[in-house]
Amino acid sequence: MHPTTTTTQQHMKYTTRQKAILLLSDGTIFHGKSIGIEGTTFGEVCFNTGMTGYQEIFTDPSYFGQIMVATNPHIGNYGVNDKEVDSNSIKIAGLVCKNFSFNYSREDASGSLEDYFKEQNLICISDVDTRALVSYIRDNGAMNAVICTDDTPIDELKAALAKTPNMNGLELASKVSTKEPYFWGDEKAKYKISALDLGIKYNILRNLAQRDCYIKVFPWDATFEEMAAFNPDGYFLSNGPGDPKPLVGAQEIAKSILETNKPLFGICLGHQVIALAHGIPTYKMFNGHRGINHPVMNVISGRGEITSQNHGFSVEKEALENHPDFEITHLHINDGTIAGMRMKNKDCFSVQYHPEASPGPHDASYLFDEFIERIEKTK
Numbered sequence: 001m002h003p004t005t006t007t008t009q010q011h012m013k014y015t016t017r018q019k020a021i022l023l024l025s026d027g028t029i030f031h032g033k034s035i036g037i038e039g040t041t042f043g044e045v046c047f048n049t050g051m052t053g054y055q056e057i058f059t060d061p062s063y064f065g066q067i068m069v070a071t072n073p074h075i076g077n078y079g080v081n082d083k084e085v086d087s088n089s090i091k092i093a094g095l096v097c098k099n100f101s102f103n104y105s106r107e108d109a110s111g112s113l114e115d116y117f118k119e120q121n122l123i124c125i126s127d128v129d130t131r132a133l134v135s136y137i138r139d140n141g142a143m144n145a146v147i148c149t150d151d152t153p154i155d156e157l158k159a160a161l162a163k164t165p166n167m168n169g170l171e172l173a174s175k176v177s178t179k180e181p182y183f184w185g186d187e188k189a190k191y192k193i194s195a196l197d198l199g200i201k202y203n204i205l206r207n208l209a210q211r212d213c214y215i216k217v218f219p220w221d222a223t224f225e226e227m228a229a230f231n232p233d234g235y236f237l238s239n240g241p242g243d244p245k246p247l248v249g250a251q252e253i254a255k256s257i258l259e260t261n262k263p264l265f266g267i268c269l270g271h272q273v274i275a276l277a278h279g280i281p282t283y284k285m286f287n288g289h290r291g292i293n294h295p296v297m298n299v300i301s302g303r304g305e306i307t308s309q310n311h312g313f314s315v316e317k318e319a320l321e322n323h324p325d326f327e328i329t330h331l332h333i334n335d336g337t338i339a340g341m342r343m344k345n346k347d348c349f350s351v352q353y354h355p356e357a358s359p360g361p362h363d364a365s366y367l368f369d370e371f372i373e374r375i376e377k378t379k
Contacts, residue, residue: 040157053292062091066093181222193232194218196236196237203356208368237269327342
């Protein structure tokens with residue numbers, strides 16, 4: 001086929017695409033175009049400021065139930081790669097972007113983002129003024145929204161949107177957790193870890209396995225007795241979507257783990273679960289933090305870290321400061337919110353961000369080393 005013909009066809013494909021809308025729960029409408037997958041999808045609209053790593057973001061279980069707005073203007077330009085996933089499927093509810101690339105350029109790519117979305121039926125709206133949208137979310141907070149690419153009447157969309165549950169109080173870990181326990185790593189590894197899957201990212205498991213760990217991953221509703229039966233050297237509470245408050249079972253597990261005196265490490269949702277298990281409240285943030293360049297201060301070492309973050313809930317700072325058994329280890333430099341904590345008299349520490357990155361910088365990967373050092377001391 002002549003190159004000019006291909007270019008013309010692609011141009012036609014771009015200019016003749018069907019109109020689509022993003023309707024926010026307050027009635028605001030943003031207009032755009034469909035990438036070709038018809039339907040409607042509902043979720044909480046939020047934005048991620050990462051310039052790369054869109055595939056890892058789309059497959060991160062912590063984003064379940066959320067419509068993702070990409071602030072980077074080009075999405076899809078380097079295709080997809082089968083290895084660059086953090087779970088077995090796309091977890092976001094839908095995508096909002098400026099320019100959707102139907103073509104891709106990368107030797108390592110295993111396919112196009114368009115085909116990847118079609119395989120998993122992910123609804124996407126492109127050609128949206130994402131700068132205006134992000135500015136609006138920053139001013140008005142994260143809220144429920146619907147992407148519509150099939151001309152459903154606005155009144156019908158508004159009625160359905162009004163019935164969509166609010167993220168506050170919503171338990172979502174059960175939707176993304178494994179149904180059965182499974183193993184990760186080399187069974188001859190030096191350390192054994194019992195991990196509670198509240199929406200665990202593969203890259204957390206990769207980081208532990210690289211440090212000579214054999215991990216047994218348990219469903220979100222597992223019991224402490226089941227996790228302890230593996231006879232682990234340490235315990236891990238994972239990241240995940242939704243509100244931590246309904247996860248009463250996980251909070252009870254955290255309490256039981258701390259009675260064993262074996263090291264406990266929590267990331268993101270796991271960090272919030274540890275706080276709630278000790279009576280330290282959590283709250284829903286106005287916007288949350290989602291991106292791969294969030295600055296964090298390690299208040300113990302005095303060093304700054306650029307971190308990957310993805311959370312819409314946070315631990316209450318004042319309650320943590322006043323708790324006799326805890327101390328703050330990390331603070332978010334932009335807004336002073338809690339980014340990490342540890343217990344004074346127990347072998348337990350946790351962070352609100354993602355040391356495993358994927359995507360993002362590796363400034364905080366030392367936290368996995370700290371987990372191993374704590375295990376070494378107790379073995």
